[in-house]
Amino acid sequence: MASSSSSSKTGLKKMLTLKSSDGDEFELEESIVxxxxxxxxxxxxxxxxxxxxxxxxxxLTKIIEYMKKHAEKTESNKEEIKNFNKEFVKGSFDDxxxxxxxxxxxxxxxxxxxLCQSIADRINNKSVRAVRxxxxxxxxxxxxxxxxxxxxxxxxxxxxxxxxxxx
Amino acid sequence: MVNWSELxxxxxxxxxxxxxxxxxFVVFGAVCKSWRSTATKENFDESLPQVSLLMxxxxxxxxxxxxxxxxxxxxxxxxxQHKNGLPPHTGLDDCEPGYDYVIIxxxxxxxxxxxTSDYVLMVSYYGHGSRLAFW
Numbered sequence: 546m547a548s549s550s551s552s553s554k555t556g557l558k559k560m561l562t563l564k565s566s567d568g569d570e571f572e573l574e575e576s577i578v579x580x581x582x583x584x585x586x587x588x589x590x591x592x593x594x595x596x597x598x599x600x601x602x603x604x605l606t607k608i609i610e611y612m613k614k615h616a617e618k619t620e621s622n623k624e625e626i627k628n629f630n631k632e633f634v635k636g637s638f639d640d641x642x643x644x645x646x647x648x649x650x651x652x653x654x655x656x657x658x659x660l661c662q663s664i665a666d667r668i669n670n671k672s673v674r675a676v677r678x679x680x681x682x683x684x685x686x687x688x689x690x691x692x693x694x695x696x697x698x699x700x701x702x703x704x705x706x707x708x709x710x711x712x
Numbered sequence: 713m714v715n716w717s718e719l720x721x722x723x724x725x726x727x728x729x730x731x732x733x734x735x736x737f738v739v740f741g742a743v744c745k746s747w748r749s750t751a752t753k754e755n756f757d758e759s760l761p762q763v764s765l766l767m768x769x770x771x772x773x774x775x776x777x778x779x780x781x782x783x784x785x786x787x788x789x790x791x792x793q794h795k796n797g798l799p800p801h802t803g804l805d806d807c808e809p810g811y812d813y814v815i816i817x818x819x820x821x822x823x824x825x826x827x828t829s830d831y832v833l834m835v836s837y838y839g840h841g842s843r844l845a846f847w
Contacts, residue, residue: 642714649723657726665730673742680716685744694748697829698738 562594563609565602570594571609577616581608582652599650604643607636611656634663638680670708679711717744724750734762734826753827762826817842 559575563584578595579585587595597605614629634641641660648656668676677684686694719727728750731737741751815838823831835845 638716639714642716642719645723646719649720657723661723661726662730664727665732668731668740669733669736671736671739673739676739676743680743681713682715682717682744682747685717691742694742698742 560593561588563605564594564596565600565605566598567602569602569605571605573609573612574616577609577612580612580615580653580655582654584651597651600647601643604640604647607633607640607644608647608651608653608656612653615655630659634659672709675709675711717746719746721746721750725755728752728755729757732757732760756827758824758827 560572561575561578561584563571563573563578565571575588579588584595600608611633614626618626636644641664645657645660645664648660667679671679676682684691724747728737728740728747731740734756737751737756741748816835817838818836820834821831822834825831832846837843837845
């Protein structure tokens with residue numbers, strides 16, 4: 546954008562304020578925040594105070610941490626970013642749920658990719674029962690429906706020694 | 713407590729698309745109704761190489777075959793009953809009384825049997841002249 550490039554030339558960084566659903570305000574450089582498509586569009590519409598009604602302070606703090614780190618991304622620190630990402634997805638499942646929902650709402654594509662991959666990785670090699678327990682999902686099939694679902698791909702559910710552990 | 717079955721549909725699709733091993737994809741779809749709605753063929757990358765299931769030799773007394781799932785580190789032993797897929801191995805003998813054997817030139821499946829049980833097997837075989845058989 547013309548305005549942001551001219552302000553960076555003069556050394557003055559354009560600042561934006563993000564407001565969480567709990568009412569906390571975070572002031573950040575525009576260059577960091579525009580990784581988020583939803584906010585980028587609001588900035589283009591002239592907003593500088595951006596209320597995020599669907600994102601609480603705890604989640605927003607994590608998202609800002611992610612955006613700050615990824616704004617530093619260059620050719621030379623790929624390894625560092627990779628390690629950061631690895632640590633970033635180590636939080637509790639409840640936190641990841643809030644994060645992935647917020648990343649979806651804010652359209653931060655990189656963060657959505659990272660979280661969805663981490664969630665998909667947790668399913669690898671698990672049994673249906675183990676996946677339900679890991680994600681705390683209650684079985685909403687009737688016994689008949691479940692029988693039908695299992696019948697469709699019987700080979701994938703029977704006789705195997707699945708990983709029933711919950712890590 | 714969050715409810716993972718209530719994730720928005722488009723997010724579930726993004727997750728489903730990242731489950732790349734066929735066996736895991738089937739498990740993903742069996743977890744609950746909302747996850748199942750995204751575990752469709754469209755969201756599974758068929759172009760990715762899958763470790764084939766190893767079919768074991770038939771047991772004469774049974775009309776099912778057993779499979780080993782190599783991608784589950786040789787642990788997964790699977791039973792594939794013919795009512796869900798393979799025709800009974802006596803099928804060809806029944807069509808050709810008096811013949812001890814038939815020569816199969818070509819066998820074609822109408823769909824990838826690892827993704828659906830709804831497919832047709834067509835066999836071009838030679839008994840009394842060339843014939844086609846369908847299951």
